[in-house]
Amino acid sequence: MLSLSRLEAGELRLEREPFELRAYLADESKLLEALAAEQGLALTLTVDPAVPEWVEGDAVRFGQVLYNLANNAIKFTEQGSVTITVAPADGDDRLLVAVTDTGPGISETDQQRIFRAFTQGDDVFRRQEGSGLGLTICKELVRLMGGELGVQSTPGAGATFHFTARLPATEPPADGDAAPAAAPTAKGAATDAPLQVLVAEDEPTNALLIRTLLEQQTCRVTVVEDGEAVVAQWERERPDLLLLDVQMPGMDGCQALGILREREAQRGWSRTPVVMCTAHAVEQVWEDCARQGSDATLTKPLDRDELARVLEWVRRGGTGRG
Template identity: 35%
Template sequence: MHLDSTTLLLLSALISALLGLVWLGLSLHRHRTVGLREWGMALLCVAVGTLLLGARGVVPDLLSIDIGNLLILLAGGFCWRGARRFDGRPAPLWLALLPGLLWLMAQRLPGSELVEFRILVTSVLSGIPLIATAVEFWRGRPEGLACRILLTGAFGLHGGLILLRIPLMLLQPEWTRTAVLPDNPWVKLILLESILHGVGSSFALLALFRERGERQLLEAISASRDAAQQASAAKSRFLAWMSHEMRTPLNGVLGLSQALSESRALPLGAREQVTVITQAGQHLLALVNDVLDLALVEAGRLTLQSAPVPLSSLRENALALVRPEAAQKGIRLRTEIAPDLPSAMLGDGRRLQQVLLNLLANAVKFTPRGGEVLLAMQCWSDGSLRLAVTDTGPGISATQRALLFRDFSRLPSAAREGAPEGYGLGLAICAGLVQAMHGTLGVEPGPEGRGSRFWVHLPLQAAPAEAPAAAAPPAAVPTRDVLVVDDVAVNRMVVQALLQGGGHVVRQAASGEAALAMLAERPSDLVLMDLQMPGIDGLDTARRIRAQEAGRPDAPRMIIIALTGEVSPQAQEACRAAGMDGCLAKPVSRVSLQAVLRGLPARNRAAPAPEAGRPGQPAGAAPPPRLDESAPAGSAPAA
């Protein structure tokens, strides 16, 4: 088969037309991808131009030579413009049209009918845009797209071969005056290379656009991930701040209500009102803790303990908390315990109690008066634990079950049926806790389609049997000298009221500077330190106290306990690093304070005399409490 220049031009026109239509179709489908339309226009210009060049002798020279070369030159300009727009650089249209305009002007010059003259002009006007296109792809190489280097080489090679025709034409001893298409090996080589260049660069450009799209998608995903992490961090900071700010007034409400509830000077009616205040404060504290637990679950930072959990105590404690509301509504509470249920299982007792209590409280809340709530506990064949809470409430439709375990979501039917409103947190927290314990949580209709049954399957194992230890009587709390450091007067008043009832000597300091001055005059057995204070904060104050003690080796070491509304592990670690011995979460209770005082070492210096009317108690000795052994906030006051 003989391939002459005309055949190669027609083959190049056919391939370029097909590829150009593909590019234009893609440009219509993907409007946001810049550069596609320019590449399609360039290939169509090449197709029509080469078709006209191959039709010499069939169509007038104006079309086959002037217009044909004009379209080829416009194709080079569109390639340059497409490369510029792909990288977001300005690409004026007039610069893309300039080579074609210069070609039309060159046709008016003397000698334009010579073949070598036309080759010289077209080589300069088409080679330069192709080299410029290669430069544009090379400039964008820091983007790291592999196809850029391939396109740089392809356009550079194509433009270089075209520019090589210039010295070849200049070395011709005699120039020819003819309109016939040249048919020498050099022309055929250029045409073959043009066909390969058009096909290869089209595939490379497709790969480049795909690579750019994937890169942008990954960048968008990365940006979304970073934004989500920043939002999560901001939410954690906000919740920590809100926890501290809300626990500060709760400390005053619960602390003073505890002190007032034990005052015999109050009449019975006032005591009942104080009890209502305490219950309302504890309910608000439970809501704060629920929000923080939900944030920990969502952030994946929830830590679970593994210790023997007595199932009887777990069951009775949860039932005891919901029994008053059930009795008020006349709801019967029943239990079904499997005979093979072990006495204890390994797990996190606090989280298990939280799950069971939320399920029971939810069932009691939505069960009408005179209804029934059933708690069933059993072991499956693999020894895992299954809990089920069944109520005789209105039931839950299949379409509403999907909303149950989302945070801050309530069923639309709750308001219509007069059910009490909740915060939409209980079941969401249960779902997060069960998932963290690698269990499953679900809901289904109750027996005979009446009510609902919430079930939990937890892969827990039975705890090894242990000999019951004899309960030791609580040790008496000796009289101590305590310094309370807090910039909020209400917080100092609460701690003083709770401690002075036990005969302890309490001093107050409103700042870190005042605390350092008072301890320099007289050390204390215990320093209860707020963390966030103006001037010298609690952590810096603790460091300075430890530094002063290091300069006096003979002085006894004071116990420093942090009083803080932020109870995160990071805050506890910061307290430990500053030299503190433990943390107490606000709001504090008499029980938690007595636990700290009971754990203080025996005094080895003379204690200041307690104030009149506040007799002391016998001294006792015990190791100081650890950070993770502090009493929980909101505990009931001691009798």
């Protein structure tokens, strides 16, 4: 709802930065392949040879639309496959992305409804969790990227969601041109040893994605689902880094962090780096987390580059072992 409100108010501005599109698509497909495999589905990515290696645009928002469409396709498909294709589109510097599934399909009536806020399709779709905002947000993001979002489907014969986006080809940035985003600073020597990361996330899909991102960075990962488990596992494991979801059942993330910091002080243990993860990117949430002793806050869905910078900070010396 926060994202939609910002879009409708015209407060959201897209970045215009170079990113390596083909590599980005390959990484995204690996994450989605893991989700598809959990459902017993095959996921394939096909990129037309004419698609440029490097483009200029907002990689995070482009990835948000692609992930949402592919995740929906996986979620609503009981058997078969999901296919992602990327090719040049008719028009100035535009690309066409299509996500095709072998799911139940969408009736003509629902095809007119599903892009409206708080609206889902027929009973097949309403049985899935969700607010009905995802496609509405995607449609607005695509509009900001200079494109259009649509769907083609026949009930019983799957569906294809497709969108265009203006992503002009560009040259890769020269070394040192791209300034890294702000990350916590710490003193210490760098280390190449695998990091031990404790993740607190109660939503299974988010947990799988975060685990995959971390394991791609050669981290050893433990996942727990609530605040009580966070504290207990932290005391046993003393991880190098804790990624802590703000909202969890029972004891929430801020409460767990407060207990953790109190016990560190009581026992004279070194400070565990803690990064709070939240889908609500508002200043009040960040301030509340900082008061409890967080070192940084990341917005979900996690951005691969931001997460990599946090891991690099920990490797430079922000370890949590006492």
